[in-house]
Amino acid sequence: MVDYLALYEKMHDNNIMLTFKGEVSFDLVNSILKIIEDRLEKIEEDLKTKRKVYNILVECLQNLCNHLDDSVIEDEGIITGKTALLLIETDMAAYRLVTGNYIPNEKIEGLKSRLDEINSVSKEELRELYKRILDNGQYGSKGNAGLGFIDIARKSGQKLQYSFQPVNDKFSFFSFQIDVPKQGNE
Amino acid sequence: MENFHLEARQHTPFISFDPNTGIMEMKGRSTPENSVEYYAPVLEWLDNYLQSPCTQTVVSVQFEYFNTSSSKCILDVFKRFAQLHKTGKSVKINWYFEEEDEDMQEAGEDYSDILGVPFEVLVIS
Incomplete structure:
Protein backbone atom coordinates (compact mmCIF):
# COMPACT_ATOMS: atom_id res chain seq x y z
CA MET A 1 0.00 0.00 0.00
CA VAL A 2 1.12 3.58 -0.70
CA ASP A 3 2.50 5.40 2.34
CA TYR A 4 -0.45 7.69 2.92
CA LEU A 5 0.98 9.00 6.16
CA ALA A 6 4.01 10.28 4.25
CA LEU A 7 1.72 11.86 1.68
CA TYR A 8 -0.35 13.44 4.43
CA GLU A 9 2.70 14.80 6.20
CA LYS A 10 4.20 16.14 3.01
CA MET A 11 1.02 18.05 2.25
CA HIS A 12 0.85 19.29 5.81
CA ASP A 13 4.47 20.43 5.87
CA ASN A 14 4.08 22.40 2.70
CA ASN A 15 1.10 24.23 4.11
CA ILE A 16 -1.14 23.07 1.35
CA MET A 17 -4.63 24.43 1.90
CA LEU A 18 -6.23 22.54 -0.93
CA THR A 19 -5.34 20.31 -3.84
CA PHE A 20 -7.70 19.11 -6.49
CA LYS A 21 -7.39 17.18 -9.69
CA GLY A 22 -10.46 16.28 -11.65
CA GLU A 23 -13.43 17.58 -13.52
CA VAL A 24 -14.14 21.24 -12.84
CA SER A 25 -17.69 22.52 -12.78
CA PHE A 26 -19.20 25.76 -11.51
CA ASP A 27 -20.73 23.86 -8.59
CA LEU A 28 -17.31 22.54 -7.65
CA VAL A 29 -15.83 26.04 -7.99
CA ASN A 30 -18.48 27.38 -5.61
CA SER A 31 -17.74 24.65 -3.08
CA ILE A 32 -14.01 25.34 -3.23
CA LEU A 33 -14.62 29.06 -2.81
CA LYS A 34 -16.72 28.39 0.28
CA ILE A 35 -14.05 26.11 1.78
CA ILE A 36 -11.27 28.63 1.18
CA GLU A 37 -13.35 31.55 2.39
CA ASP A 38 -14.05 29.77 5.68
CA ARG A 39 -10.40 28.81 5.97
CA LEU A 40 -9.21 32.39 5.31
CA GLU A 41 -11.65 33.63 7.92
CA LYS A 42 -9.82 31.46 10.47
CA ILE A 43 -6.19 31.91 9.45
CA GLU A 44 -5.91 35.36 7.87
CA GLU A 45 -6.42 38.41 10.05
CA ASP A 46 -5.54 41.05 7.49
CA LEU A 47 -8.68 42.16 5.66
CA LYS A 48 -6.79 43.37 2.60
CA THR A 49 -4.97 40.05 2.16
CA LYS A 50 -8.13 38.04 2.76
CA ARG A 51 -10.04 39.99 0.12
CA LYS A 52 -7.19 39.81 -2.40
CA VAL A 53 -6.77 36.05 -2.05
CA TYR A 54 -10.50 35.36 -2.34
CA ASN A 55 -10.94 37.74 -5.27
CA ILE A 56 -7.96 36.34 -7.16
CA LEU A 57 -9.14 32.79 -6.50
CA VAL A 58 -12.58 33.67 -7.93
CA GLU A 59 -10.90 34.98 -11.08
CA CYS A 60 -8.54 31.99 -11.41
CA LEU A 61 -11.32 29.45 -11.01
CA GLN A 62 -13.93 31.17 -13.16
CA ASN A 63 -11.29 31.81 -15.82
CA LEU A 64 -10.39 28.13 -15.72
CA CYS A 65 -14.02 27.04 -15.90
CA ASN A 66 -14.87 29.35 -18.79
CA HIS A 67 -11.90 28.21 -20.83
CA LEU A 68 -12.31 24.53 -20.16
CA ASP A 69 -15.76 24.84 -21.70
CA ASP A 70 -14.19 25.59 -25.06
CA SER A 71 -12.12 22.48 -25.39
CA VAL A 72 -13.72 19.22 -24.38
CA ILE A 73 -11.71 16.77 -26.41
CA GLU A 74 -10.43 13.26 -25.97
CA ASP A 75 -7.38 12.35 -27.93
CA GLU A 76 -5.23 9.24 -27.76
CA GLY A 77 -6.40 8.46 -24.27
CA ILE A 78 -5.71 11.94 -22.90
CA ILE A 79 -8.85 13.65 -21.73
CA THR A 80 -8.42 17.35 -22.16
CA GLY A 81 -11.98 18.20 -21.27
CA LYS A 82 -12.94 19.80 -18.01
CA THR A 83 -10.18 18.14 -16.06
CA ALA A 84 -7.79 20.45 -14.29
CA LEU A 85 -5.39 20.81 -11.43
CA LEU A 86 -5.78 23.24 -8.56
CA LEU A 87 -3.37 23.88 -5.73
CA ILE A 88 -3.61 26.44 -2.96
CA GLU A 89 -0.82 26.78 -0.45
CA THR A 90 0.47 29.31 2.02
CA ASP A 91 3.70 30.09 3.82
CA MET A 92 4.87 32.95 6.01
CA ALA A 93 5.13 35.41 3.14
CA ALA A 94 2.38 34.62 0.67
CA TYR A 95 -0.52 32.60 -0.60
CA ARG A 96 0.15 30.70 -3.79
CA LEU A 97 -2.56 29.73 -6.23
CA VAL A 98 -1.78 27.29 -9.03
CA THR A 99 -3.99 26.01 -11.80
CA GLY A 100 -3.11 23.53 -14.54
CA ASN A 101 -5.04 22.43 -17.58
CA TYR A 102 -4.59 21.11 -21.11
CA ILE A 103 -4.94 23.58 -23.92
CA PRO A 104 -4.92 23.12 -27.69
CA ASN A 105 -1.53 24.10 -29.12
CA GLU A 106 -3.05 26.67 -31.46
CA LYS A 107 -4.24 28.69 -28.47
CA ILE A 108 -0.81 29.01 -26.88
CA GLU A 109 0.42 31.96 -28.89
CA GLY A 110 -2.59 34.16 -28.17
CA LEU A 111 -2.62 33.33 -24.47
CA LYS A 112 1.14 33.75 -24.13
CA SER A 113 1.12 37.17 -25.76
CA ARG A 114 -1.68 38.35 -23.47
CA LEU A 115 0.15 37.17 -20.36
CA ASP A 116 3.43 38.69 -21.57
CA GLU A 117 1.73 42.00 -22.30
CA ILE A 118 0.28 42.12 -18.78
CA ASN A 119 3.68 41.23 -17.31
CA SER A 120 5.50 43.89 -19.33
CA VAL A 121 3.53 46.96 -18.27
CA SER A 122 3.74 49.10 -15.15
CA LYS A 123 1.13 49.24 -12.38
CA GLU A 124 -0.29 52.48 -13.80
CA GLU A 125 -0.38 51.14 -17.37
CA LEU A 126 -2.14 48.04 -16.11
CA ARG A 127 -4.79 50.22 -14.51
CA GLU A 128 -5.29 52.17 -17.75
CA LEU A 129 -5.49 48.92 -19.73
CA TYR A 130 -8.12 47.63 -17.31
CA LYS A 131 -10.21 50.78 -17.61
CA ARG A 132 -9.92 50.78 -21.40
CA ILE A 133 -11.12 47.18 -21.72
CA LEU A 134 -13.83 47.75 -19.09
CA ASP A 135 -15.21 50.71 -21.02
CA ASN A 136 -14.71 49.54 -24.61
CA GLY A 137 -14.15 45.80 -24.59
CA GLN A 138 -16.59 43.23 -25.80
CA TYR A 139 -17.88 40.67 -23.44
CA GLY A 140 -18.65 37.02 -23.87
CA SER A 141 -22.03 35.41 -23.33
CA LYS A 142 -21.39 34.99 -19.60
CA GLY A 143 -19.89 38.42 -19.12
CA ASN A 144 -16.30 37.20 -19.18
CA ALA A 145 -14.61 40.33 -20.31
CA GLY A 146 -10.98 39.35 -20.77
CA LEU A 147 -10.18 41.26 -17.60
CA GLY A 148 -9.43 38.25 -15.40
CA PHE A 149 -5.64 38.08 -15.81
CA ILE A 150 -5.30 41.88 -15.61
CA ASP A 151 -7.28 41.90 -12.38
CA ILE A 152 -5.16 39.08 -10.96
CA ALA A 153 -1.98 41.01 -11.80
CA ARG A 154 -3.34 44.25 -10.35
CA LYS A 155 -4.61 42.81 -7.10
CA SER A 156 -1.56 40.62 -6.43
CA GLY A 157 0.95 43.24 -7.54
CA GLN A 158 2.98 40.31 -8.90
CA LYS A 159 4.01 38.99 -12.29
CA LEU A 160 1.89 36.18 -13.70
CA GLN A 161 3.95 32.98 -13.77
CA TYR A 162 3.16 30.37 -16.36
CA SER A 163 4.48 27.54 -18.47
CA PHE A 164 3.33 25.53 -21.45
CA GLN A 165 4.56 21.94 -21.46
CA PRO A 166 4.09 20.07 -24.75
CA VAL A 167 2.04 16.88 -24.42
CA ASN A 168 1.62 15.85 -28.06
CA ASP A 169 1.12 17.51 -31.44
CA LYS A 170 -2.32 18.76 -30.44
CA PHE A 171 -2.11 19.69 -26.78
CA SER A 172 0.06 21.27 -24.14
CA PHE A 173 -0.30 21.58 -20.41
CA PHE A 174 -0.76 25.16 -19.22
CA SER A 175 0.36 25.84 -15.65
CA PHE A 176 -0.46 29.16 -14.08
CA GLN A 177 0.83 30.43 -10.76
CA ILE A 178 0.18 33.59 -8.81
CA ASP A 179 1.63 34.55 -5.45
CA VAL A 180 -0.38 36.88 -3.26
CA PRO A 181 1.94 38.48 -0.72
CA LYS A 182 0.66 38.76 2.84
CA GLN A 183 0.13 42.49 3.16
CA GLY A 184 1.24 42.71 6.78
CA ASN A 185 4.74 41.65 5.68
CA GLU A 186 5.33 44.58 3.37
CA MET B 1 -43.76 51.14 -11.02
CA GLU B 2 -42.79 48.37 -8.59
CA ASN B 3 -39.75 48.39 -6.31
CA PHE B 4 -36.89 46.17 -7.43
CA HIS B 5 -35.62 43.94 -4.68
CA LEU B 6 -33.13 41.04 -4.54
CA GLU B 7 -31.81 39.45 -1.37
CA ALA B 8 -28.06 38.88 -0.98
CA ARG B 9 -26.74 35.40 -1.65
CA GLN B 10 -23.31 33.78 -1.56
CA HIS B 11 -22.41 35.11 -5.01
CA THR B 12 -24.91 37.89 -5.64
CA PRO B 13 -25.58 41.24 -3.96
CA PHE B 14 -28.51 42.75 -2.10
CA ILE B 15 -30.27 45.11 -4.49
CA SER B 16 -33.03 47.53 -3.57
CA PHE B 17 -34.23 50.13 -6.06
CA ASP B 18 -37.10 52.41 -5.04
CA PRO B 19 -38.72 54.32 -7.93
CA ASN B 20 -40.75 56.50 -5.57
CA THR B 21 -37.88 57.88 -3.50
CA GLY B 22 -35.11 57.51 -6.10
CA ILE B 23 -32.98 55.69 -3.54
CA MET B 24 -31.00 52.85 -5.11
CA TYR B 65 -16.23 41.39 -3.62
CA PHE B 66 -16.99 41.53 -7.31
CA ASN B 67 -15.56 39.49 -10.16
CA THR B 68 -14.39 40.89 -13.49
CA SER B 69 -17.43 39.59 -15.34
CA SER B 70 -19.62 41.62 -12.95
CA SER B 71 -17.45 44.69 -13.41
CA LYS B 72 -18.83 45.18 -16.93
CA CYS B 73 -22.40 44.71 -15.75
CA ILE B 74 -21.91 47.13 -12.85
CA LEU B 75 -20.58 49.66 -15.36
CA ASP B 76 -23.73 49.12 -17.43
CA VAL B 77 -25.84 49.82 -14.34
CA PHE B 78 -23.91 53.05 -13.72
CA LYS B 79 -24.20 54.01 -17.39
CA ARG B 80 -28.00 53.98 -17.01
CA PHE B 81 -27.64 56.52 -14.21
CA ALA B 82 -25.18 58.56 -16.30
CA GLN B 83 -27.80 58.63 -19.06
CA LEU B 84 -30.32 59.97 -16.55
CA HIS B 85 -27.83 62.62 -15.46
CA LYS B 86 -27.47 63.75 -19.09
CA THR B 87 -31.21 64.41 -19.30
CA GLY B 88 -30.80 67.00 -16.55
CA LYS B 89 -32.03 64.99 -13.59
CA SER B 90 -30.13 65.09 -10.33
CA VAL B 91 -28.08 61.90 -9.98
CA LYS B 92 -25.45 61.05 -7.44
CA ILE B 93 -23.52 57.82 -7.05
CA ASN B 94 -21.84 57.03 -3.72
CA TRP B 95 -19.31 54.20 -3.78
CA TYR B 96 -18.44 52.98 -0.29
CA PHE B 97 -15.37 51.00 0.71
CA GLU B 98 -13.91 49.76 3.98
CA GLU B 99 -10.92 51.78 5.08
CA GLU B 100 -8.33 49.02 4.57
CA ASP B 101 -9.77 47.84 1.28
CA GLU B 102 -7.63 49.80 -1.17
CA ASP B 103 -8.61 47.54 -4.08
CA MET B 104 -12.26 48.52 -3.63
CA GLN B 105 -11.27 52.18 -3.36
CA GLU B 106 -9.34 51.91 -6.66
CA ALA B 107 -12.26 50.15 -8.29
CA GLY B 108 -14.51 53.05 -7.32
CA GLU B 109 -12.01 55.55 -8.69
CA ASP B 110 -11.83 53.59 -11.96
CA TYR B 111 -15.60 53.83 -12.40
CA SER B 112 -15.51 57.49 -11.48
CA ASP B 113 -12.89 58.10 -14.22
CA ILE B 114 -14.97 56.35 -16.87
CA LEU B 115 -18.37 57.84 -16.03
CA GLY B 116 -19.33 61.48 -16.52
CA VAL B 117 -21.60 61.63 -13.50
CA PRO B 118 -21.27 62.90 -9.91
CA PHE B 119 -19.50 59.94 -8.31
CA GLU B 120 -18.05 59.93 -4.83
CA VAL B 121 -15.69 57.31 -3.43
CA LEU B 122 -16.27 57.26 0.31
CA VAL B 123 -14.76 55.36 3.19
CA ILE B 124 -17.31 53.68 5.46
CA SER B 125 -17.26 55.48 8.78
Whole structure:
Protein backbone atom coordinates (compact mmCIF):
# COMPACT_ATOMS: atom_id res chain seq x y z
CA MET A 1 0.00 0.00 0.00
CA VAL A 2 1.12 3.58 -0.70
CA ASP A 3 2.50 5.40 2.34
CA TYR A 4 -0.45 7.69 2.92
CA LEU A 5 0.98 9.00 6.16
CA ALA A 6 4.01 10.28 4.25
CA LEU A 7 1.72 11.86 1.68
CA TYR A 8 -0.35 13.44 4.43
CA GLU A 9 2.70 14.80 6.20
CA LYS A 10 4.20 16.14 3.01
CA MET A 11 1.02 18.05 2.25
CA HIS A 12 0.85 19.29 5.81
CA ASP A 13 4.47 20.43 5.87
CA ASN A 14 4.08 22.40 2.70
CA ASN A 15 1.10 24.23 4.11
CA ILE A 16 -1.14 23.07 1.35
CA MET A 17 -4.63 24.43 1.90
CA LEU A 18 -6.23 22.54 -0.93
CA THR A 19 -5.34 20.31 -3.84
CA PHE A 20 -7.70 19.11 -6.49
CA LYS A 21 -7.39 17.18 -9.69
CA GLY A 22 -10.46 16.28 -11.65
CA GLU A 23 -13.43 17.58 -13.52
CA VAL A 24 -14.14 21.24 -12.84
CA SER A 25 -17.69 22.52 -12.78
CA PHE A 26 -19.20 25.76 -11.51
CA ASP A 27 -20.73 23.86 -8.59
CA LEU A 28 -17.31 22.54 -7.65
CA VAL A 29 -15.83 26.04 -7.99
CA ASN A 30 -18.48 27.38 -5.61
CA SER A 31 -17.74 24.65 -3.08
CA ILE A 32 -14.01 25.34 -3.23
CA LEU A 33 -14.62 29.06 -2.81
CA LYS A 34 -16.72 28.39 0.28
CA ILE A 35 -14.05 26.11 1.78
CA ILE A 36 -11.27 28.63 1.18
CA GLU A 37 -13.35 31.55 2.39
CA ASP A 38 -14.05 29.77 5.68
CA ARG A 39 -10.40 28.81 5.97
CA LEU A 40 -9.21 32.39 5.31
CA GLU A 41 -11.65 33.63 7.92
CA LYS A 42 -9.82 31.46 10.47
CA ILE A 43 -6.19 31.91 9.45
CA GLU A 44 -5.91 35.36 7.87
CA GLU A 45 -6.42 38.41 10.05
CA ASP A 46 -5.54 41.05 7.49
CA LEU A 47 -8.68 42.16 5.66
CA LYS A 48 -6.79 43.37 2.60
CA THR A 49 -4.97 40.05 2.16
CA LYS A 50 -8.13 38.04 2.76
CA ARG A 51 -10.04 39.99 0.12
CA LYS A 52 -7.19 39.81 -2.40
CA VAL A 53 -6.77 36.05 -2.05
CA TYR A 54 -10.50 35.36 -2.34
CA ASN A 55 -10.94 37.74 -5.27
CA ILE A 56 -7.96 36.34 -7.16
CA LEU A 57 -9.14 32.79 -6.50
CA VAL A 58 -12.58 33.67 -7.93
CA GLU A 59 -10.90 34.98 -11.08
CA CYS A 60 -8.54 31.99 -11.41
CA LEU A 61 -11.32 29.45 -11.01
CA GLN A 62 -13.93 31.17 -13.16
CA ASN A 63 -11.29 31.81 -15.82
CA LEU A 64 -10.39 28.13 -15.72
CA CYS A 65 -14.02 27.04 -15.90
CA ASN A 66 -14.87 29.35 -18.79
CA HIS A 67 -11.90 28.21 -20.83
CA LEU A 68 -12.31 24.53 -20.16
CA ASP A 69 -15.76 24.84 -21.70
CA ASP A 70 -14.19 25.59 -25.06
CA SER A 71 -12.12 22.48 -25.39
CA VAL A 72 -13.72 19.22 -24.38
CA ILE A 73 -11.71 16.77 -26.41
CA GLU A 74 -10.43 13.26 -25.97
CA ASP A 75 -7.38 12.35 -27.93
CA GLU A 76 -5.23 9.24 -27.76
CA GLY A 77 -6.40 8.46 -24.27
CA ILE A 78 -5.71 11.94 -22.90
CA ILE A 79 -8.85 13.65 -21.73
CA THR A 80 -8.42 17.35 -22.16
CA GLY A 81 -11.98 18.20 -21.27
CA LYS A 82 -12.94 19.80 -18.01
CA THR A 83 -10.18 18.14 -16.06
CA ALA A 84 -7.79 20.45 -14.29
CA LEU A 85 -5.39 20.81 -11.43
CA LEU A 86 -5.78 23.24 -8.56
CA LEU A 87 -3.37 23.88 -5.73
CA ILE A 88 -3.61 26.44 -2.96
CA GLU A 89 -0.82 26.78 -0.45
CA THR A 90 0.47 29.31 2.02
CA ASP A 91 3.70 30.09 3.82
CA MET A 92 4.87 32.95 6.01
CA ALA A 93 5.13 35.41 3.14
CA ALA A 94 2.38 34.62 0.67
CA TYR A 95 -0.52 32.60 -0.60
CA ARG A 96 0.15 30.70 -3.79
CA LEU A 97 -2.56 29.73 -6.23
CA VAL A 98 -1.78 27.29 -9.03
CA THR A 99 -3.99 26.01 -11.80
CA GLY A 100 -3.11 23.53 -14.54
CA ASN A 101 -5.04 22.43 -17.58
CA TYR A 102 -4.59 21.11 -21.11
CA ILE A 103 -4.94 23.58 -23.92
CA PRO A 104 -4.92 23.12 -27.69
CA ASN A 105 -1.53 24.10 -29.12
CA GLU A 106 -3.05 26.67 -31.46
CA LYS A 107 -4.24 28.69 -28.47
CA ILE A 108 -0.81 29.01 -26.88
CA GLU A 109 0.42 31.96 -28.89
CA GLY A 110 -2.59 34.16 -28.17
CA LEU A 111 -2.62 33.33 -24.47
CA LYS A 112 1.14 33.75 -24.13
CA SER A 113 1.12 37.17 -25.76
CA ARG A 114 -1.68 38.35 -23.47
CA LEU A 115 0.15 37.17 -20.36
CA ASP A 116 3.43 38.69 -21.57
CA GLU A 117 1.73 42.00 -22.30
CA ILE A 118 0.28 42.12 -18.78
CA ASN A 119 3.68 41.23 -17.31
CA SER A 120 5.50 43.89 -19.33
CA VAL A 121 3.53 46.96 -18.27
CA SER A 122 3.74 49.10 -15.15
CA LYS A 123 1.13 49.24 -12.38
CA GLU A 124 -0.29 52.48 -13.80
CA GLU A 125 -0.38 51.14 -17.37
CA LEU A 126 -2.14 48.04 -16.11
CA ARG A 127 -4.79 50.22 -14.51
CA GLU A 128 -5.29 52.17 -17.75
CA LEU A 129 -5.49 48.92 -19.73
CA TYR A 130 -8.12 47.63 -17.31
CA LYS A 131 -10.21 50.78 -17.61
CA ARG A 132 -9.92 50.78 -21.40
CA ILE A 133 -11.12 47.18 -21.72
CA LEU A 134 -13.83 47.75 -19.09
CA ASP A 135 -15.21 50.71 -21.02
CA ASN A 136 -14.71 49.54 -24.61
CA GLY A 137 -14.15 45.80 -24.59
CA GLN A 138 -16.59 43.23 -25.80
CA TYR A 139 -17.88 40.67 -23.44
CA GLY A 140 -18.65 37.02 -23.87
CA SER A 141 -22.03 35.41 -23.33
CA LYS A 142 -21.39 34.99 -19.60
CA GLY A 143 -19.89 38.42 -19.12
CA ASN A 144 -16.30 37.20 -19.18
CA ALA A 145 -14.61 40.33 -20.31
CA GLY A 146 -10.98 39.35 -20.77
CA LEU A 147 -10.18 41.26 -17.60
CA GLY A 148 -9.43 38.25 -15.40
CA PHE A 149 -5.64 38.08 -15.81
CA ILE A 150 -5.30 41.88 -15.61
CA ASP A 151 -7.28 41.90 -12.38
CA ILE A 152 -5.16 39.08 -10.96
CA ALA A 153 -1.98 41.01 -11.80
CA ARG A 154 -3.34 44.25 -10.35
CA LYS A 155 -4.61 42.81 -7.10
CA SER A 156 -1.56 40.62 -6.43
CA GLY A 157 0.95 43.24 -7.54
CA GLN A 158 2.98 40.31 -8.90
CA LYS A 159 4.01 38.99 -12.29
CA LEU A 160 1.89 36.18 -13.70
CA GLN A 161 3.95 32.98 -13.77
CA TYR A 162 3.16 30.37 -16.36
CA SER A 163 4.48 27.54 -18.47
CA PHE A 164 3.33 25.53 -21.45
CA GLN A 165 4.56 21.94 -21.46
CA PRO A 166 4.09 20.07 -24.75
CA VAL A 167 2.04 16.88 -24.42
CA ASN A 168 1.62 15.85 -28.06
CA ASP A 169 1.12 17.51 -31.44
CA LYS A 170 -2.32 18.76 -30.44
CA PHE A 171 -2.11 19.69 -26.78
CA SER A 172 0.06 21.27 -24.14
CA PHE A 173 -0.30 21.58 -20.41
CA PHE A 174 -0.76 25.16 -19.22
CA SER A 175 0.36 25.84 -15.65
CA PHE A 176 -0.46 29.16 -14.08
CA GLN A 177 0.83 30.43 -10.76
CA ILE A 178 0.18 33.59 -8.81
CA ASP A 179 1.63 34.55 -5.45
CA VAL A 180 -0.38 36.88 -3.26
CA PRO A 181 1.94 38.48 -0.72
CA LYS A 182 0.66 38.76 2.84
CA GLN A 183 0.13 42.49 3.16
CA GLY A 184 1.24 42.71 6.78
CA ASN A 185 4.74 41.65 5.68
CA GLU A 186 5.33 44.58 3.37
CA MET B 1 -43.76 51.14 -11.02
CA GLU B 2 -42.79 48.37 -8.59
CA ASN B 3 -39.75 48.39 -6.31
CA PHE B 4 -36.89 46.17 -7.43
CA HIS B 5 -35.62 43.94 -4.68
CA LEU B 6 -33.13 41.04 -4.54
CA GLU B 7 -31.81 39.45 -1.37
CA ALA B 8 -28.06 38.88 -0.98
CA ARG B 9 -26.74 35.40 -1.65
CA GLN B 10 -23.31 33.78 -1.56
CA HIS B 11 -22.41 35.11 -5.01
CA THR B 12 -24.91 37.89 -5.64
CA PRO B 13 -25.58 41.24 -3.96
CA PHE B 14 -28.51 42.75 -2.10
CA ILE B 15 -30.27 45.11 -4.49
CA SER B 16 -33.03 47.53 -3.57
CA PHE B 17 -34.23 50.13 -6.06
CA ASP B 18 -37.10 52.41 -5.04
CA PRO B 19 -38.72 54.32 -7.93
CA ASN B 20 -40.75 56.50 -5.57
CA THR B 21 -37.88 57.88 -3.50
CA GLY B 22 -35.11 57.51 -6.10
CA ILE B 23 -32.98 55.69 -3.54
CA MET B 24 -31.00 52.85 -5.11
CA GLU B 25 -28.87 50.44 -3.11
CA MET B 26 -26.47 47.64 -4.03
CA LYS B 27 -24.52 45.86 -1.35
CA GLY B 28 -22.46 42.72 -0.77
CA ARG B 29 -20.87 40.44 -3.34
CA SER B 30 -21.16 40.06 -7.01
CA THR B 31 -19.25 36.98 -8.14
CA PRO B 32 -21.78 34.97 -10.16
CA GLU B 33 -20.41 32.74 -12.92
CA ASN B 34 -22.88 34.29 -15.35
CA SER B 35 -23.14 38.00 -14.63
CA VAL B 36 -24.93 38.88 -17.85
CA GLU B 37 -27.81 36.63 -16.90
CA TYR B 38 -27.94 37.95 -13.35
CA TYR B 39 -27.89 41.62 -14.32
CA ALA B 40 -30.34 41.39 -17.26
CA PRO B 41 -33.47 42.02 -15.09
CA VAL B 42 -31.62 44.75 -13.17
CA LEU B 43 -30.86 46.64 -16.38
CA GLU B 44 -34.36 46.04 -17.70
CA TRP B 45 -35.86 47.57 -14.54
CA LEU B 46 -33.54 50.57 -14.87
CA ASP B 47 -34.54 51.11 -18.51
CA ASN B 48 -38.12 51.40 -17.32
CA TYR B 49 -37.11 53.70 -14.47
CA LEU B 50 -35.44 56.03 -16.98
CA GLN B 51 -38.86 56.55 -18.60
CA SER B 52 -40.32 58.08 -15.42
CA PRO B 53 -37.50 58.86 -12.98
CA CYS B 54 -37.57 60.77 -9.70
CA THR B 55 -36.29 64.33 -9.81
CA GLN B 56 -33.43 63.13 -7.61
CA THR B 57 -31.70 59.74 -7.71
CA VAL B 58 -29.16 58.69 -5.10
CA VAL B 59 -27.25 55.46 -5.69
CA SER B 60 -25.35 53.80 -2.84
CA VAL B 61 -23.00 50.95 -3.67
CA GLN B 62 -20.98 48.95 -1.19
CA PHE B 63 -19.25 45.86 -2.49
CA GLU B 64 -17.25 43.36 -0.52
CA TYR B 65 -16.23 41.39 -3.62
CA PHE B 66 -16.99 41.53 -7.31
CA ASN B 67 -15.56 39.49 -10.16
CA THR B 68 -14.39 40.89 -13.49
CA SER B 69 -17.43 39.59 -15.34
CA SER B 70 -19.62 41.62 -12.95
CA SER B 71 -17.45 44.69 -13.41
CA LYS B 72 -18.83 45.18 -16.93
CA CYS B 73 -22.40 44.71 -15.75
CA ILE B 74 -21.91 47.13 -12.85
CA LEU B 75 -20.58 49.66 -15.36
CA ASP B 76 -23.73 49.12 -17.43
CA VAL B 77 -25.84 49.82 -14.34
CA PHE B 78 -23.91 53.05 -13.72
CA LYS B 79 -24.20 54.01 -17.39
CA ARG B 80 -28.00 53.98 -17.01
CA PHE B 81 -27.64 56.52 -14.21
CA ALA B 82 -25.18 58.56 -16.30
CA GLN B 83 -27.80 58.63 -19.06
CA LEU B 84 -30.32 59.97 -16.55
CA HIS B 85 -27.83 62.62 -15.46
CA LYS B 86 -27.47 63.75 -19.09
CA THR B 87 -31.21 64.41 -19.30
CA GLY B 88 -30.80 67.00 -16.55
CA LYS B 89 -32.03 64.99 -13.59
CA SER B 90 -30.13 65.09 -10.33
CA VAL B 91 -28.08 61.90 -9.98
CA LYS B 92 -25.45 61.05 -7.44
CA ILE B 93 -23.52 57.82 -7.05
CA ASN B 94 -21.84 57.03 -3.72
CA TRP B 95 -19.31 54.20 -3.78
CA TYR B 96 -18.44 52.98 -0.29
CA PHE B 97 -15.37 51.00 0.71
CA GLU B 98 -13.91 49.76 3.98
CA GLU B 99 -10.92 51.78 5.08
CA GLU B 100 -8.33 49.02 4.57
CA ASP B 101 -9.77 47.84 1.28
CA GLU B 102 -7.63 49.80 -1.17
CA ASP B 103 -8.61 47.54 -4.08
CA MET B 104 -12.26 48.52 -3.63
CA GLN B 105 -11.27 52.18 -3.36
CA GLU B 106 -9.34 51.91 -6.66
CA ALA B 107 -12.26 50.15 -8.29
CA GLY B 108 -14.51 53.05 -7.32
CA GLU B 109 -12.01 55.55 -8.69
CA ASP B 110 -11.83 53.59 -11.96
CA TYR B 111 -15.60 53.83 -12.40
CA SER B 112 -15.51 57.49 -11.48
CA ASP B 113 -12.89 58.10 -14.22
CA ILE B 114 -14.97 56.35 -16.87
CA LEU B 115 -18.37 57.84 -16.03
CA GLY B 116 -19.33 61.48 -16.52
CA VAL B 117 -21.60 61.63 -13.50
CA PRO B 118 -21.27 62.90 -9.91
CA PHE B 119 -19.50 59.94 -8.31
CA GLU B 120 -18.05 59.93 -4.83
CA VAL B 121 -15.69 57.31 -3.43
CA LEU B 122 -16.27 57.26 0.31
CA VAL B 123 -14.76 55.36 3.19
CA ILE B 124 -17.31 53.68 5.46
CA SER B 125 -17.26 55.48 8.78
